Amino acid sequence: xxxxxxxxxxxxxxxxxxxxxxxxxxxxxxxxxxxxxxxxxxxxxxxxxxxxxxxxxxxxxxxxxxxxxxxxxxxxxxxxxxxxxxxxxxxxxxxxxxxxxxxxxxxxxxxxxxxxxxxxxxxxxxxxxxxxxxxxxxxxxxxxxxxxxxxxxxxxxxxxxxxxxxxxxxxxxxxxxxxxxxxxxxxxxxxxxxxxxxxxxxxxxxxxxxxxxxxxxxxxxxxxxxxxxxxxxxxxxxxxxxxxxxxxxxxxxxxxxxxxxxxxxxxxxxxxxxxxxxxxxxxxxxxxxxxxxxxxxxxxxxxxxxxxxxxxxxxxxxxxxxxxxxxxxxxxxxxxxxxxxxxxxxxxxxxxxxxxxxxxxxxxxxxxxxxxxxxxxxxxxxxxxxxxxxxxxxxxxxxxxxxxxxxxxxxxxxxxxxxxxxxxxxxxxxxxxxxxx
Ligand SMILES: NC(=O)c1ccc[n+]([C@@H]2O[C@H](COP(=O)([O-])OP(=O)(O)OC[C@H]3O[C@@H](n4cnc5c(N)ncnc54)[C@H](OP(=O)(O)O)[C@@H]3O)[C@@H](O)[C@H]2O)c1
Numbered sequence: 001x002x003x004x005x006x007x008x009x010x011x012x013x014x015x016x017x018x019x020x021x022x023x024x025x026x027x028x029x030x031x032x033x034x035x036x037x038x039x040x041x042x043x044x045x046x047x048x049x050x051x052x053x054x055x056x057x058x059x060x061x062x063x064x065x066x067x068x069x070x071x072x073x074x075x076x077x078x079x080x081x082x083x084x085x086x087x088x089x090x091x092x093x094x095x096x097x098x099x100x101x102x103x104x105x106x107x108x109x110x111x112x113x114x115x116x117x118x119x120x121x122x123x124x125x126x127x128x129x130x131x132x133x134x135x136x137x138x139x140x141x142x143x144x145x146x147x148x149x150x151x152x153x154x155x156x157x158x159x160x161x162x163x164x165x166x167x168x169x170x171x172x173x174x175x176x177x178x179x180x181x182x183x184x185x186x187x188x189x190x191x192x193x194x195x196x197x198x199x200x201x202x203x204x205x206x207x208x209x210x211x212x213x214x215x216x217x218x219x220x221x222x223x224x225x226x227x228x229x230x231x232x233x234x235x236x237x238x239x240x241x242x243x244x245x246x247x248x249x250x251x252x253x254x255x256x257x258x259x260x261x262x263x264x265x266x267x268x269x270x271x272x273x274x275x276x277x278x279x280x281x282x283x284x285x286x287x288x289x290x291x292x293x294x295x296x297x298x299x300x301x302x303x304x305x306x307x308x309x310x311x312x313x314x315x316x317x318x319x320x321x322x323x324x325x326x327x328x329x330x331x332x333x334x335x336x337x338x339x340x341x342x343x344x345x346x347x348x349x350x351x352x353x354x355x356x357x358x359x360x361x362x363x364x365x366x367x368x369x370x371x372x373x374x375x376x377x378x379x380x381x382x383x384x385x386x387x388x389x390x391x392x393x394x395x396x397x398x399x400x401x402x403x404x405x406x407x408x409x410x411x412x413x414x415x416x417x418x419x420x421x422x423x424x425x426x427x428x429x430x431x432x433x434x435x436x437x
Contacts, residue, residue, distance in 0.1 A: 001030075001040045008321055011045040011071045013093055014084030015064060018107055018134070019046060020057055021310035022081055029314070039321040045071050047084065047093075068093055072100070079320055081313050082106040091115050098122035098130060103324070105316040107134035107309055113207035113223040116214065120332035129324070131316035136208045137162055137285040139308035140301045141315070146215045146289070147333055155216045155291035158255040159426065162208045164283035164303045165192045165199035166231050166251040170268075171281045173239045174248065179232070191283050201230035205253050205266040212287070213255035213264050219338035221255070221262055227343075229267035238268075238423070241353065241392050244381060246273040250280070252426055261341040270351045270394075272427035344401025349378065349425040351394055354410060355418030358389040362415045369409045370395070373402035388417045394425060 001007065010026075012019045023043045026033070034040050043063060051064040068089070071077060080097050082104055084090050091111050094104050099122045106112060112119065112135050123130040133143045137160075146155065161167050168191045172182035183200065186192035198204045206226040213221035231251050242249045252269040255262065271278045276298050280286040285303025290296045302308040356362050367377065379394040395403070403422060410420050 002034065005034045005038055005040045006321075008039045008041045008078050009044040009074075009076045010041050010079045010081065010317065011047070011074070011077045012043060013047045013068075013071070013080060013082045013090065015046040015048050015055070015059060016083070016085075017306040018083040018309045018313065019081075020055065020059070021306040022083060022313050023059055024057065025307070025310050025314045026317075033314075033318055037318055037322045039318075041079070041317060041321065045074065045077065047071060072096055072102075077102065079317055080104050081317060082108060082111075083309075083313060084108075087111055087114060091119075094119060094130075095122045098126045098128060101126040101128055103128040103130070103320045105131045105134075105313055105320065107132075107138075107313055109135040109204070109207040109211060111135075113210045116211075117220060120334070124332065129320050131320060132211070133316050134309045134312035136211050137287060137299075137301070137303045138305060139311050140285060140287060140299045140303065141312065142212065142287045142289075142299050143215055144315075144319075145297070145299065146212075150289065150291065150294065150297075153291040153293045155289050155294075156257040157290040158209075158212050158216050158253075158287060159277060159290070160209070160212065160253040160285070160287040161250055161277055161280045162212075162253045162285055162287065162303065163199055163202075163205040163251055164285055165196065166202075166205070167280065167285070168192075168283045169200070170231060170234065170239070170249055170251065173234070173236060174243065176236070178236055179234060200232055202228040202251065202266045205251060209253040209255055209264050209266050212253070213262060215333045216255060216289070217257050217262060217338060218333065218335045219262065220334050221264055221338075225262070225264050225340050227265040227267070231268055234268050238353075241381075242270045242351070245270070245351075245379065245392060245394060247271060247351070247425065247427075248273060248278045249423075250277060250426075252277070252424070256341075256346060257338070258341050258346065261339050263341040263346045265346075267424070269424040269426050272425065275426055277426060344404065345399055347397045347399045349395055349397050349427055350375075350403055351392070351423045351425050352407070352420065353422075354391040354393065354420045355385070355416070356389055356391065356413075357415040357417060358384060358387065359415075362389075363391075365413060365415060366391070366410060369413070370406045372409070373406040374398060375403055375406050 210223040247270040286300035375398040
């Protein structure tokens, strides 16, 4: 440390994969941080469950503690990074620290998505910053881009692949594996937890989508607004049908601003092979931001991993020491109140899989049912299958409500065989939508 550098003792809540990597980065990059900010960040305490557990790297004598009060009540601690995960007790700890005037950085998406309003109120009460870059897509600096670089851009749509586990599984299924085989491989390689429910069921992506929508649209978007569907129902047949139509099945997170109303959803979608999201493979994440002045910006990178996540946590810590006292970006990311778009009103192109009797006149009946609800067909591929026909249909843009009514009518037709199903298609890019292509 140089003679003029400001010493900043910091504490970590959690010293696991991310916490230990934060400590390592602060030590290894200490000189760079000092050159950039004039501050030297030094880990003096870290909260864990078990101080005696074997750890790959030692934090130094006296750093680990199981007693939160020793961190909360230590007057030298200027900044805390919450990297322990879970809602409880992490949430109460963060609220207490903020209320007492200690700035906090968190990597905890579920905590932010579920208790965000309370956390930001506590930060405002304590007059300190709460930063949360690592909570969405780990190393990808999307929160900073939205809050700082795009602050005067009217972002109206966020599209993303925000869960690496499901993207890895879907990529592996394109290589010919079944869902079960791909999940087992993801677990073997450490991309999926032993209990993968939060990832494959879409809940991890839903929390990130709620946070992204809140920051992008400047209005509180509760996680309960996110319509969620996981990838458990995706079969090799879906993946093969998509490939036959030059598309890829992806778990797509989507936040859309329609006038003053918000629509947020996470679910499997067919992504056109020419769309930039189609190229995001394996455990990578990507977020595409579409807005009035920017057309579209895509950010892609590693969405998980200890050191990757730690890079975003440390960057937030550096931002806090670099901006404290200037008033810049100390506020809640929310500045207006938008409503929720009524279910079924968002329009999208759709992929439909229909099984019907293979005889004259059936196609016309289907087209009639679709047209009655304002759904028109853009592409159709017919496959013979065991005495009946499987139809793979891509529609032009149509509202979800109309599409669901048309599907219900098709299922009720005497010629219908099997279960008619639908997935949204991601094909349009902001530039085309706005006429700039
Ligand atoms: N790992 C990633 O790739 C990644 C990516 C993005 C975001 N995140 C987020 O980062 C956070 C941390 O993840 P991680 O992978 O580092 O988790 P982790 O390896 O399981 O580490 C959790 C740490 O918190 C401590 N801890 C947990 N519950 C505690 C409690 N009740 N009281 C005291 N200490 C407690 C643990 O103590 P012990 O060491 O004694 O067990 C451990 O040191 C989570 O919010 C996660 O969602 C992680």
